[in-house]
Amino acid sequence: MKVGYEGVTVELIRGDIASQEGIDAVVNAANAQLAPGGGVAGAIHRKAGPGLYEECKTLAPIKPGEAVITGAHNLPNRFVIHCLGPVYGVDKPEDVLLASCYREALKRAEEKSIESVAFPSISTGAFGYPMEEAARVAFRTVKEEIPRLRSVKLIRFVLWGERAYEIHREALEEVFGDY
Numbered sequence: 001m002k003v004g005y006e007g008v009t010v011e012l013i014r015g016d017i018a019s020q021e022g023i024d025a026v027v028n029a030a031n032a033q034l035a036p037g038g039g040v041a042g043a044i045h046r047k048a049g050p051g052l053y054e055e056c057k058t059l060a061p062i063k064p065g066e067a068v069i070t071g072a073h074n075l076p077n078r079f080v081i082h083c084l085g086p087v088y089g090v091d092k093p094e095d096v097l098l099a100s101c102y103r104e105a106l107k108r109a110e111e112k113s114i115e116s117v118a119f120p121s122i123s124t125g126a127f128g129y130p131m132e133e134a135a136r137v138a139f140r141t142v143k144e145e146i147p148r149l150r151s152v153k154l155i156r157f158v159l160w161g162e163r164a165y166e167i168h169r170e171a172l173e174e175v176f177g178d179y
């Protein structure tokens, strides 16, 4: 599903963040060292190849709420934006740090005049953030940032499985209402 808001499309799809042909930048749910890991980071590094981690080493470590940008190497995109989400119950306040991830990622995208960005559901896997809460934080932040965007015209959320998609669909409707 998709909504249009102030000239920007916010779209939800089920799928794999490492297979987003036609999208300028994909977002990695990274660890502080920007190293290959499980989940999203595993999928992105596997497909990008070892050159991605070589480039990441020059930018690590990063702190919760930060975002850095690299090339996409063998991924079908131009850039990867690496965000470190909060570990739920550990890095506080979680909602502020998670919102910062989305805001900072969009800033990195604008700095490169990127038109399309795909996000996974940051912090909702290994980092334990309840997905309903995380989805609301993500969409509220995106809605706040959209009026400031100049180059970004498409923000896609790539959800892993049917349950994740349904949770995000409900949160999107709640946050964007009739748009």
Ligand code: AR6
Binding pocket: 015, 016, 017, 018, 029, 030, 031, 035, 036, 037, 038, 039, 040, 041, 042, 043, 085, 120, 121, 122, 123, 124, 125, 126, 127, 128, 129, 158, 159, 160, 164
């Ligand atoms: N495409 C889209 N979404 C996915 C994919 C995929 N290929 N694989 C998993 N998800 P996670 P985090 C979903 O754990 O919670 C790593 O090991 C997943 O179901 O990737 O921010 C890093 O190295 C979940 O809803 O990210 C870090 O140490 C969401 O993506 C740590 O995990 C995020 O799950 C980061 O934890």
